[in-house]
Amino acid sequence: MPTETTSPSTRIAIVGAGQVGGAVAYALILGSIACELLLVDVKVDLRDAQVRDLSDVAYATGAGMRVRAATHHEAGQCDIVIITAGSRYGFGETSIQHMHRNASLIRNVVKAMTPFRSDAIVLVVSNPVDLLTSIAQELAGLPKFQVFGSGTFLESVRIRGLLAEKAGVAANSIQLFVLGVQGDCQVVAWSSATINGIPLDKVLSPETFGHQELAKECKARAETIFSAKGATPFGIGSVVASICASILFDKREVRPISHYQPEFECCFSLPVILGRNGIMKTIDMPLASDENAAMARSAHRLKSAMELTDKK
Ligand SMILES: NC(=O)c1ccc[n+]([C@@H]2O[C@H](COP(=O)([O-])OP(=O)(O)OC[C@H]3O[C@@H](n4cnc5c(N)ncnc54)[C@H](O)[C@@H]3O)[C@@H](O)[C@H]2O)c1
Numbered sequence: 511m512p513t514e515t516t517s518p519s520t521r522i523a524i525v526g527a528g529q530v531g532g533a534v535a536y537a538l539i540l541g542s543i544a545c546e547l548l549l550v551d552v553k554v555d556l557r558d559a560q561v562r563d564l565s566d567v568a569y570a571t572g573a574g575m576r577v578r579a580a581t582h583h584e585a586g587q588c589d590i591v592i593i594t595a596g597s598r599y600g601f602g603e604t605s606i607q608h609m610h611r612n613a614s615l616i617r618n619v620v621k622a623m624t625p626f627r628s629d630a631i632v633l634v635v636s637n638p639v640d641l642l643t644s645i646a647q648e649l650a651g652l653p654k655f656q657v658f659g660s661g662t663f664l665e666s667v668r669i670r671g672l673l674a675e676k677a678g679v680a681a682n683s684i685q686l687f688v689l690g691v692q693g694d695c696q697v698v699a700w701s702s703a704t705i706n707g708i709p710l711d712k713v714l715s716p717e718t719f720g721h722q723e724l725a726k727e728c729k730a731r732a733e734t735i736f737s738a739k740g741a742t743p744f745g746i747g748s749v750v751a752s753i754c755a756s757i758l759f760d761k762r763e764v765r766p767i768s769h770y771q772p773e774f775e776c777c778f779s780l781p782v783i784l785g786r787n788g789i790m791k792t793i794d795m796p797l798a799s800d801e802n803a804a805m806a807r808s809a810h811r812l813k814s815a816m817e818l819t820d821k822k
Pocket residue numbers: 525526527528529530531550551552553556594595596597598615618619635636637638639660661664740741742743746
């Protein structure tokens with residue numbers, strides 16, 4: 511039985527059924543965000559085990575969602591294709607070598623799915639997310655507004671949560687974005703932060719929270735989680751499910767998403783309006799001059815990485 515809220519044939523594919531792919535699937539099933547979920551992985555045993563485990567979740571919710579194994583080609587024919595394929599550090603591998611391996615992984619994954627259904631939406635989650643989104647976009651053969659990455663959405667959610675704890679205000683009453691290229695260069699857009707539309711510094715005195723400490727804690731969290739449990743699945747899982755809901759239910763929510771920036775010819779995060787066709791519009795966010803400069807620096811770093819991986 512199709513769910514009431516999605517059209518009868520809605521299908522989402524997850525390519526890379528590891529820790530993150532599994533958590534994305536779990537969140538999608540609990541939210542009944544599609545009718546059918548297709549899992550793809552080169553590790554066939556792992557893929558099939560995930561299908562069985564997640565089918566139990568679907569049986570338990572009783573919403574009638576189906577989970578099954580699929581090929582890359584079938585994944586490319588879905589409404590949304592989520593790329594969560596990844597590679598672990600090889601023994602003695604340098605970070606440059608690993609970056610090349612990550613770049614060639616996404617090329618193989620995207621090529622194995624082309625030609626995509628013409629209205630498919632491709633959502634890249636694998637890291638380094640902005641680099642891999644930029645590569646996927648070049649190869650997918652789809653309009654640019656249909657290929658994007660989870661970008662700094664998780665970081666934005668996280669910093670709102672951290673600030674909420676300090677300020678004693680609910681996180682969903684805080685508007686604050688982490689933007690730019692995810693990772694070392696990401697930019698917290700403090701200058702445009704508000705609490706229900708009121709500038710942050712009018713509501714909270716900066717002494718009650720430190721900009722720098724919060725930005726640092728936001729960046730460090732992923733590593734802290736990763737070093738203890740070897741993956742960071744749940745946060746990204748729920749963020750990705752929320753992106754899928756924005757798309758399939760045409761919600762027009764404003765989210766920080768990695769997408770094509772014509773000025774820099776690569777993908778990184780700025781707020782967008784998300785709807786059924788993908789990126790409906792970039793929100794031109796007014797930033798302070800130091801924030802704009804930091805955004806440009808982050809974009810140039812990404813461009814250098816792109817040039818490096820182009821040569822291989
Ligand atoms: N964007 C974010 O905010 C964010 C957050 C957390 C994790 N991630 C990223 O998500 C990715 C997955 O992380 P994980 O912890 O699940 O790793 P994992 O190793 O548990 O899972 C990755 C899976 O991808 C599979 N895979 C490899 N090559 C494939 C191919 N060509 N086709 C299909 N599947 C393939 C592997 O077999 C493996 O099962 C990583 O790149 C990680 O860095 C991103």
